[in-house]
Amino acid sequence: MxxxxxxxxxxxxEKVTSSILQLLAILPEGHKNIFIWKHYYGWPEIQIASRLGCSAPDVENTLHEISRTLSQRxxxxxxxESVNLEESDHSEKLYALEPVSSIKS
Structure with a gap:
């Protein structure tokens, strides 16, 4: 545990913050906007969907995938840290977010 x-x-x-910033750097522009609009500006999913011209469930799915990836990282x-291992690039491979075709980059 x-x-x-x-x-x-x-x-x-610091490592967790760095991991978040690394993930944001590699996200497609549309996904990055969704994350920032939701978590920085506090926009509801319906407002984000309207802005991007996609559905609210698409936005929710994208947010879920980003959150899952951040949790894994x-x-x-x-x-x-708990097993005192050297850092590796393993966490870099955890980002496997499939693009949502209806979300514009």
């Missing part, structure tokens, strides 16, 4: 209190450690928070960081 992973100890969530590890996120209180500055070096772990965070878990990998915490697991690596």
């Amino acid at each position: 992973i100890n969530p209190n590890k996120l209180a450690q500055p070096e772990i928070r 965070t878990e990998a960081i915490l697991l690596n």
Whole structure:
């Protein structure tokens, strides 16, 4: 079991933050906008969908996939720390988000 209190450690928070920024850097523009509009501006899914010309379920699915990927990356960081392994590029391979065809980049 992973100890969530590890996120209180500055070096772990820094790695998680770096992982989030790395993911945002490789997301397609449309997916990046969805994430930012939802989590930074607090827009509801219906407003994001309207802005992008897609459906609210498409936006919800995209947000779910991004959240899943971020959770996997965070878990990998915490697991690596808990077993004291050297960092590898394993977490870089966790991003496997399939593009949603109706979301414009």
